[in-house]
Amino acid sequence: MAYSNGSERRAIDVLCPVIDMSDSPSPEQNHLLSMLSADTKVRLWPLLEWVPLPLGKVLYEAGGVLDHVYFPTDSIVSLLYVMESGASAEISVVGNDGIVGVSLFMGGESTPSRAVVQSAGAAYRLPAKQIKEEFNRHGELLLLLLRYTQSLLTQMSQTAVCNRHHSVDQQLCRWLLLSLDRLSSNQLKMTHELIANMLGVRREGVTDAAGKLQKLGVIEYRRGKITVLDRPALEHLSCECYAVVKNETDRLLSYRPLTADAKVVVRN
Amino acid sequence: MAYSNGSERRAIDVLCPVIDMSDSPSPEQNHLLSMLSADTKVRLWPLLEWVPLPLGKVLYEAGGVLDHVYFPTDSIVSLLYVMESGASAEISVVGNDGIVGVSLFMGGESTPSRAVVQSAGAAYRLPAKQIKEEFNRHGELLLLLLRYTQSLLTQMSQTAVCNRHHSVDQQLCRWLLLSLDRLSSNQLKMTHELIANMLGVRREGVTDAAGKLQKLGVIEYRRGKITVLDRPALEHLSCECYAVVKNETDRLLSYRPLTADAKVVVRN
DNA sequence: ATTCGTATGTACGATATCGCACAGTGATGC
DNA sequence: GCATCACTGTGCGATATCGTACATACGAAT
Structure with a gap:
C-alpha cells in the first residue's frame, strides 16, 4: 500500500502545510482516506476540514440538504x-471505516434519515462541491466510495432482517460489537436509553438484556459506561448478522478493525 | 424526453435489426432503460437479451457471482x-422501475441476498462485461444507476424500520401496494404462504391480515389470486413506509407507476 | 364426478415485547 | 453534606406474534 514509507509522508507534509498535523490527528485514521493513492491524497488533504463531533450532534436531518461529507476518525455516527x-x-453505523453522506455523490442530495453522533470524537469533512468534483474525476475515489456504498447496502439489508427475526438480546450483542469495532477502547459511553433508541426497542428491554450479559460476565456497566470484558462471548451470543456484515465489509473494503492488543483496555 | 417522436424510433429500428420487436416487448417498458438518451440506446439495445422469467426463478444466489444485470419489463423480482x-x-422489490444486480457495477460482484422472481414476466438482461463497460464510460447510465442505487438504500432502510415497528396488517398493505405499482393489472398471483416468506412472518399471520382486508372489501382473493378492489383504502391502511419510499423514488428517478386507468382491471 | 394436492381458516397455549408505574442508586452541583 | 437528576432495576397486565395442530375448501387432473 502507498504511504508505507516515510518519504512519501513527508512529501505530503510539505505540499499541504495548511493542515496542522500536530493539532489534529491524521486523516489516515479514516480507512477510506488512508486507502487513497499519494496523488489523490495530495489533492484532497488541503481541502479536508477537521471538525470535532460532540455526542448528539446532528450532521444532517432527514430530508435536509447535505453540505458536507464526513470521514470520521475516532467518532461514531449513527444513521x-x-x-x-x-x-x-x-x-x-459509521466509524473510521466509512463516510457519512453517500447521497451527496449518489446524486440524491438528501436522505430520509438523520445522521447523529453516537460517540464523541472527530471527523474530517469535505464540502459538497469538492466531493462531487473529486467523484466526477472518475478515479479511485469513485471506486472506493461505490464499494463502501455497497457495504452500506449490506449493512442496511442485514439490519432489516435482524429487526425481523432476532431477539433484543441478540441485537444488543450485535450492536455492541459494531460499536466496539469502531472504538479504540473496550469501553463505550452509552446509556440503556440511547441504545434503546438505536435498536428501536424499549429502554427496559435493553436493561434486561444488558443485565443478562453482565451476569454472564461478558460486559460490565454503570451509569452510561459499558465495558466489554469478553468479546468472544459477545460474538458467540450475537446473531449471525454481525459476522455477515463484517465479512462482507472486509471483502469489499479490506477493512481491518483495531485488534484487541492495539486497544486501550479499561477496567472500571 | 427523447424518443417521443416516431423518426427517432425508426432510426433505432434500422440500427438494431438484431432485436425483433414484434416478438419481445420494447426495452422502453423498463423505466431506467427508457430514460436513456438516443445515443446510449443505440449502443445498448443490440446488447440486450430478452429473457422470460418464470415464477420462482432464481436470478442469483446469495454470495454467488452475478453474470448479468436484469431490467424487468413486466416481471417482479424480490431481493x-x-x-x-x-x-x-x-x-x-424490483419491477420495471429498476435493475437487478447493482453489485455488479458497485464493484462488489456479489451480494448476500438472493434474487427470485416473484411475479412471472420478462426482463432484458445485459452481460456483466457490457454493463461494466457502459458504466465505466461515466455517462448518463452511471448517473442513473447511482440514483437508482440510492433509491434502493432508501427502500432497504425503510424495510428495516418497518420490520421493527409495524404490524403484519400494515406491512401486508405496504407489500401489496409495492407489488401493485409494478404490475399492469390489479390482480396478483400470490399465495399467503409466499407473501409470508417475503414479509418474514407466519403464513397464518398473512391469512389473518388478508382476511381482515377482504372483510373490509379492500381486496378479494381465492387460492393464489389476490384482486385489489380499493387501492385508496389500502394506502390508508398501510404504514407510512410505502409513501416514504414512493416519494423518495419519485424524487430520485421521476418514477411514474401505471395509473389506474391505464390498467387492466380484473374482477374475479 | 371423483380424487387429491394445495391453499386457506381457525384454535390455543407459549413467548417476547410493550406500556406503564414506581423504586433504588450513583453522580453531580450547590 | 445534601439535594437533585439521570440512570438503572423490577413488576405486571396487555398485546402481538409464534408454533403447532388440524379442519375445510377449492380446483386441476383423471
Whole structure:
C-alpha cells in the first residue's frame, strides 16, 4: 500500500502545510482516506476540514440538504430513522471505516434519515462541491466510495432482517460489537436509553438484556459506561448478522478493525 | 424526453435489426432503460437479451457471482435474504422501475441476498462485461444507476424500520401496494404462504391480515389470486413506509407507476 | 364426478415485547 | 453534606406474534 514509507509522508507534509498535523490527528485514521493513492491524497488533504463531533450532534436531518461529507476518525455516527410517531431505528453505523453522506455523490442530495453522533470524537469533512468534483474525476475515489456504498447496502439489508427475526438480546450483542469495532477502547459511553433508541426497542428491554450479559460476565456497566470484558462471548451470543456484515465489509473494503492488543483496555 | 417522436424510433429500428420487436416487448417498458438518451440506446439495445422469467426463478444466489444485470419489463423480482435458520425476509422489490444486480457495477460482484422472481414476466438482461463497460464510460447510465442505487438504500432502510415497528396488517398493505405499482393489472398471483416468506412472518399471520382486508372489501382473493378492489383504502391502511419510499423514488428517478386507468382491471 | 394436492381458516397455549408505574442508586452541583 | 437528576432495576397486565395442530375448501387432473 502507498504511504508505507516515510518519504512519501513527508512529501505530503510539505505540499499541504495548511493542515496542522500536530493539532489534529491524521486523516489516515479514516480507512477510506488512508486507502487513497499519494496523488489523490495530495489533492484532497488541503481541502479536508477537521471538525470535532460532540455526542448528539446532528450532521444532517432527514430530508435536509447535505453540505458536507464526513470521514470520521475516532467518532461514531449513527444513521437514524425517526418515524412520524417518534419511534426510531438505527439504519447503519459509521466509524473510521466509512463516510457519512453517500447521497451527496449518489446524486440524491438528501436522505430520509438523520445522521447523529453516537460517540464523541472527530471527523474530517469535505464540502459538497469538492466531493462531487473529486467523484466526477472518475478515479479511485469513485471506486472506493461505490464499494463502501455497497457495504452500506449490506449493512442496511442485514439490519432489516435482524429487526425481523432476532431477539433484543441478540441485537444488543450485535450492536455492541459494531460499536466496539469502531472504538479504540473496550469501553463505550452509552446509556440503556440511547441504545434503546438505536435498536428501536424499549429502554427496559435493553436493561434486561444488558443485565443478562453482565451476569454472564461478558460486559460490565454503570451509569452510561459499558465495558466489554469478553468479546468472544459477545460474538458467540450475537446473531449471525454481525459476522455477515463484517465479512462482507472486509471483502469489499479490506477493512481491518483495531485488534484487541492495539486497544486501550479499561477496567472500571 | 427523447424518443417521443416516431423518426427517432425508426432510426433505432434500422440500427438494431438484431432485436425483433414484434416478438419481445420494447426495452422502453423498463423505466431506467427508457430514460436513456438516443445515443446510449443505440449502443445498448443490440446488447440486450430478452429473457422470460418464470415464477420462482432464481436470478442469483446469495454470495454467488452475478453474470448479468436484469431490467424487468413486466416481471417482479424480490431481493430475498435467507438466514441460516431458513427464515427469510424480503429486502427490496424490483419491477420495471429498476435493475437487478447493482453489485455488479458497485464493484462488489456479489451480494448476500438472493434474487427470485416473484411475479412471472420478462426482463432484458445485459452481460456483466457490457454493463461494466457502459458504466465505466461515466455517462448518463452511471448517473442513473447511482440514483437508482440510492433509491434502493432508501427502500432497504425503510424495510428495516418497518420490520421493527409495524404490524403484519400494515406491512401486508405496504407489500401489496409495492407489488401493485409494478404490475399492469390489479390482480396478483400470490399465495399467503409466499407473501409470508417475503414479509418474514407466519403464513397464518398473512391469512389473518388478508382476511381482515377482504372483510373490509379492500381486496378479494381465492387460492393464489389476490384482486385489489380499493387501492385508496389500502394506502390508508398501510404504514407510512410505502409513501416514504414512493416519494423518495419519485424524487430520485421521476418514477411514474401505471395509473389506474391505464390498467387492466380484473374482477374475479 | 371423483380424487387429491394445495391453499386457506381457525384454535390455543407459549413467548417476547410493550406500556406503564414506581423504586433504588450513583453522580453531580450547590 | 445534601439535594437533585439521570440512570438503572423490577413488576405486571396487555398485546402481538409464534408454533403447532388440524379442519375445510377449492380446483386441476383423471
